[in-house]
Amino acid sequence: MVHHARNPRSPYVVDIRELGRRPGSLLPVHRTVRAPQGVGLDVIGVQAGDELTLELRMESVVEGVLVSGTVSGPVVGECSRCLDPIQDVVEVEVVELFAYPDSATSETTDEDEVSRLTGGTIDLEPLVRDGVVLALPVAPLCREDCAGLCVDCGQRWDDLPPEHQHSTIDPRWAALAQYATSTGSDADVPKTKES
Ligand SMILES: [Zn+2]
Ligand SMILES: [Zn+2]
Incomplete structure (x- = not known):
């Protein structure tokens, strides 16, 4: 042997x-x-x-x-x-x-x-x-077009409605939005002319 x-x-x-x-x-x-x-x-x-x-x-x-x-x-x-x-x-x-x-x-x-x-x-x-x-793939995917996760709430995009969004406004824009509301300047926005 x-x-x-x-x-x-x-x-x-x-x-x-x-x-x-x-x-x-x-x-x-x-x-x-x-x-x-x-x-x-x-x-x-x-x-x-x-x-x-x-x-x-x-x-x-x-x-x-x-x-x-x-x-x-x-x-x-x-x-x-x-x-x-x-x-x-x-x-x-x-x-x-x-x-x-x-x-x-x-x-x-x-x-x-x-x-x-x-x-x-x-x-x-x-x-x-x-x-x-x-x-093996270095970055494996569950599906080729996996949409991933919402960066704000961490939920899967596949489980969320298409209109899903978070109403967190950048603080710099928040001040502007408040100003616009208080002066009613929305009314000054020119309307789009449609026939
Ligand atoms: Zn996935
Ligand atoms: Zn979210």
């Missing part, structure tokens, strides 16, 4: 020894896995423990193993305009080359720019995490 540093029982770890190094050989990976902590942004993300669906394929290429396919799952968050809860699904295309340590790609690429294959397994968790995080 060969022991690897990675937890071989993690559902994100794929044993690729059966794939072999012959370019062109394929290994499909269809799995449902539980999301770890922290797959997402502050405002929207996958809840830890929720199910992510991996529809991936491992392809043996000259340089290493090319992993591609889709990751999908439920996300929850908060509308950035009206703060209503959002429930949605994310589906993201992922592609990543896990290069053999002795390959040209590995030797000509910076340490942190390429995933390296060590041992006979691939850990998909960083790929899944990064893919989902990059696909």
